[in-house]
Amino acid sequence: MPRRIFRRRLCAGWTPPTIERAITWLRDHCYDPDHVTLCWGDSRLSNVLYGPDYSVLGALDWEIGYLGDHEADLAWLLLTDWVSSEYLSIPRLPGTPSREETIARYEAATGWPVRRLRFNEILGAVLMALALLRIQVVLGIGDLSAVAVARLDPLLSEGP
Incomplete structure (x- = not known):
């Protein structure tokens, strides 16, 4: 069309x-964002390559990367997690962090508060x-x- x-x-x-x-x-x-950074644009678990020990080896699908607020990637990750679990009434897999744990870990890893x-x-x-x-x-x-x-x-x- x-x-x-x-x-x-x-x-x-x-x-x-x-x-x-x-x-x-x-x-x-x-x-206006506090920090302008390179944003992935498609941050979701299925776009991450993991090693046998679950360490991150790489991030895929950067075709919509852009400069913007780093919190946009966190928000997209949380949205796609919600769509794949809560929205479909599918329980999270054991060991998958909660929304609150994900936000706390993000803040600890970046050193930036989520605002x-x-x-x-x-x-x-x-x-x-x-x-x-x-x-x-x-x-x-x-x-x-x-x-x-x-x-x-x-x-x-x-x-x-």
């Missing part, structure tokens, strides 16, 4: 209301939704953005 149709549908209010609300929330809460995780989680869910909406439009299939909406609803319901 031509891009102009996808753009027209998105611009015509075709996106789900939760995603529209999230985009507005992001505009209203935009900030704007909510913003980056909302941003990650919106980016996921937009990719899924594009697939949905191009393939002419049902609503694929439900997973992103399911994550955005509680994030947008939190306080300021």
Whole structure:
């Protein structure tokens, strides 16, 4: 399907209301990052190569790397973990750190406090939704953005 149709549908209010609300929330809460770093863009466990002793040997899929707030990679990791477990009602594998443990370990490893995780989680869910909406439009299939909406609803319901 031509891009102009996808753009027209998105611009015509075709996106789900939760995603529209999230985009507005992001505009209203935009900030300058404390640290601008190289961001992976696709930080998730399936993009990490591990050795026999579970040490990290490499990180894959850097095609969407960019300079930005380091917390965006943490947010994407947490989002993809949530999609693969809690969203599907699948228990985490033994030894998989909790959300809180992951954040604490991230802070300890980087030496930087996590301050704007909510913003980056909302941003990650919106980016996921937009990719899924594009697939949905191009393939002419049902609503694929439900997973992103399911994550955005509680994030947008939190306080300021």
